Amino acid sequence: MLTPEHKKGKLEKIYWISLFIVFGVGVYSIITGYFMQGMESTYLSNIVPWGGWIAFYIYFIGLSAGSFLLSTLVYGFGMEKFEKIGRAALLSAIVCMITGILFVFLDIGRPDHVMNAVIYWNVTSTMSWEIHFYIVYLILLVVELYFSMRNDLVKVAKSNNFKGKLSRFLIFNKQEYTDIDKGKDKKRLKIMGIIGIPLAIFGVHGGTGSIFAVLKAQPYLNSALFPLIFIISALVSGTALSIAIYVIKCKVKKQQADHSMIRSLGSMLALFIGIEIIMVWYEFLVGFYGLEHEELGTLQLIMGSPYSWSFWLFQMGFALLFPLILLVIKKTRESINWILGASVMVLIGVVGVRFNMVIPTLIMPKIDGMPYGNYYMNLSEWLTSFGVIAMCLILYTIGEKLFPIDELDSHEKGVSKHE
Secondary structure, eight states, X not given: OOOHHHHHHHHHHHHHHHHHHHHHHHHHHIIIIIIHHGGGGSSOOSSOOOOHHHHHHHHHHHHHHHHHHXXXXXXXXXXXXXXXXXXXXXXXXXXXXXXHHHHHHHHHSOGGGHHHHHHSOOTTOHXXXXXXXXXXXXXXXXXXXXXXXXXXXXXXTTSOSHHHHHHHHHTTTOOOOOHHHHHHHHHHHHHHHHHHHHIIIIIIIHHHHHHHHTOTTOTTTOOTHHHHHHHHHHHHHHHHHHHHHHHHHHHHTTOOOOHHHHHHHHHHHHHHHHHHHHHHHHHHHHHHHHOOHHHHHHHHHHHHSTTHHXXXXXXXXXXXXXXXXXXXXXXXXXXXXXXXXXXHHHHHHHHHHHHHHHHHHHHSOSSTTOOOOOOOOOHHHHHHHHHHHHXXXXXXXXXXXXXXXXXXXXXXXXXXXXX
16 A cells, blocks of 8 residues: 555656656647748738737736735735745746746747847837836846745755755855844845836736737727736736645645635635626726727627637636635635635636637727638647646746745644744
8 A cells, every 4th residue: 555655756756747748749849830830830820910829928927927916915015924825926926927938939930039129129119118027027036036045045055965055056155044134135025026016017917918908900909908907817817826836735745734824815816806807897898888890899709709618618707707706605715625726717717818818809800801810729839838838837846846935944734833
């Protein structure tokens, strides 16, 4: 009979093998499709130039911005109640940002041209501003994660294994972590957290929403409300991601979860979902009452066409109504498993939300006489996407293994020191 440790080792082995198989298939798809055939390996066209990769791009950018904003509760505002998810939120923000950028690189076709926007900065270009924001944001995330871990890096550095050597390198062979160091790092983290709030809201995900909102040729997207919806949606998906990561880790490691923190995060998630429902309602209301042919046609495609299953099942169901019901009913909102279920629903549902933002708006013809577009992801696009998502999970798991993402002294038999 297998012991719990053997079972854990076996599950971990299956996890790694599965991820590397999916990642390998994705790399093969990129080489044989994307590199050998270019954009012809996709079902994109002149009518529908954006597709699944752009949908996944804004999905992961939203996860990153939402995770970071959640981490600011700990490092920007000193809310120690959520300290257990602080570093994990920063790590997931970094990994999701890298993943989102990789998706948009695939869609661009010539990612090397991105440097043109850095070298020849057009200050009137939303995309050019966005690229600069992404660079600053990533640097901020890495530096903030480093200073949040420095205390535990000093402790890990005392061991002689690979993690110890890596930690000694990262802290420049620092021998001890004093109260003075702790005070300085706490101040640095607070400054970076506060600076990062407008950067994440206005620059990263609000800025990503602005790229869509300024498209005059896309009436459905051309709305001042659109960047705000992006920001709220980022908070929804980022909170759900942090809950899912924390609870799943506790289950895998057989640690007692912080029930109070999870319930607080569940209540926060319900609040964000409620705000998003209100904003989506007004987005659709204005679209209907505007009586513009293109907007009405786009809404019809979203809600009453062969594409509508994504809207009703994923956006209205998994992303909004189903998890909100679970998070407000007394019996389920007190259960860690139901809160986890609601969070997973949100993570799945928001994928549909992103696809609904991109695909139907481009399928709708903007000029009378033009044909409707027709797009769905082909096998090559799906395999490539799954490979990139597997890479995301690999990077996050490696980060968890190499660095002290969980505070070394924050648990006493699985119970937070702040409880």
